Amino acid sequence: MTDAQVQGIVFNVQKFSVHDGRGIRTLVFLKGCPLRCRWCSNPESQRPEPEHAFNPTRCLTAQVCGRCLAACPSGALALKDEMILHDRSRCAECFACVRACPSGAQSVYGETMSVGRVLDKVEEDGVFYHRSGGGMTLSGGEPLAQHAFALALLREARRRHVDTAIETCGCYPYERLRQACASLDRLIFDIKSADPARHREHTGADNALILENFSRVCAEFPDLPILVRTPVIPGFNDTEADIRAIRRHIPRRPGIEYELLAYHRMGQPKYGYLGRRYELGDAKPDDRLMERLKEIAR
Ligand code: SF4
Ligand code: SF4
Known part of the structure; x- marks a missing residue:
């Protein structure tokens, strides 16, 4: 089977994004995620099947x-x-x-697509990529939950000269990330908390594997641009101590950036469509606190 023939489950292909990598990008959202973050804005991504x-x-x-x-x-x-x-x-x-x-x-939510079909869709916007330095970003869910499909997408994009990025939660065997990095122009890596107990409570999984994978990828791919992101969630990781603790895990070297993402609840209606309850119903973002935390992150 060629890479173009490999199939996977995709729940959205979103064009003209400017927030998830360089330039104008097409985001390809893959189903399945090992985490169950209480604030997840894509609850339709979590289960692997349609x-x-x-x-x-x-x-x-x-x-x-x-x-x-x-x-x-x-x-x-x-x-x-x-x-x-x-x-x-x-x-x-x-x-x-x-x-x-x-x-x-x-x-x-979720449709079986081949790598070739996804890339044909992505390439419809080729003219914008060339002008802006953009390309394709794999998101989810966790793209490497469907690792054979995600790796084939990245390799095929490389063959077609499409710039590649991946947004990842980092929670899987390291070998998947290592293989992905061989076909990546940029890695976007989420670190949500440095505290193992709080991480487990709010995402359903320990953070040890995530932090270990992050440390290994930084060491093994010193030239790969990496954007580390933390979604700042009220009541979970929104203190100066939380952000400082995460910051200590991020090497200070050119090519590694750190960014905080403000909490929003745009995904809330989808919980209703799926017959699920949104657990952070009362949470509110605090703009002034966010500015202070961004200073610390910088
Ligand atoms: S509601 Fe009925 S028709 Fe619709 S997916 Fe469920 S079983 Fe099938
Ligand atoms: S009754 Fe409503 S939900 Fe059912 S098929 Fe008609 S429009 Fe769709």
Whole structure:
């Protein structure tokens, strides 16, 4: 099988991003992640397989339409007070309702795509990359959760002279990262907390492997530009001590930058579409605190 034929599950291809690498970029979001960050703005990325979502605000109403009710073979959709209700415990994720729905209220996050198809899509914006120094950034989820697919995407992009970057949480065997770096122009590496217990509590996983992978990649690829990022989450890592502790893990050398990302809740509606609860409902970003933390990060 050639790299172009390798298949994986992608849940979004987003064009014209200017925040995730150099220049104008196309972000390719891969499904699957080993972490379960409580603030995750892409909850649809976490499970590895395609998953059903229902956005009631787009529904034409059962009186006007009702096609999904007739299409569902599992009794997972019902009518209550003239509203469509989705019972996740009965849903077989067959996506018959998605195919029947004319409005996009029933939808599926995740689609099987080949590397060739993804790169064809990415290359539609080639003219912008050449002018801005941009290219393709793999994101997720954790792109290296589907490592065979992600590595084939990076190699094929290299063959097509597309600039490559990857956004990673760093939580997987080091060998995956080592192989990815061979085809990378820039690495974007998240470090969320230096405190093992807090990291486990808020992301579901220990940070030891993440910090070890970061240290190894810095040592083994001294010429690779690396952007370290920390999403600043109220009540989790938003103190000066938290940022200083992370800063101590980042080598001071040319080519390594450190950036803080302000907390936002733009992903919150998607929790509802997936039948999940957003756990940080009351959290609020503090702009003045953020400015102080950015000073420390610098
Ligand atoms: S995905 Fe299939 S089982 Fe689930 S609600 Fe839609 S039609 Fe029913
Ligand atoms: S098929 Fe779509 S638009 Fe029609 S009732 Fe179902 S959710 Fe609403």
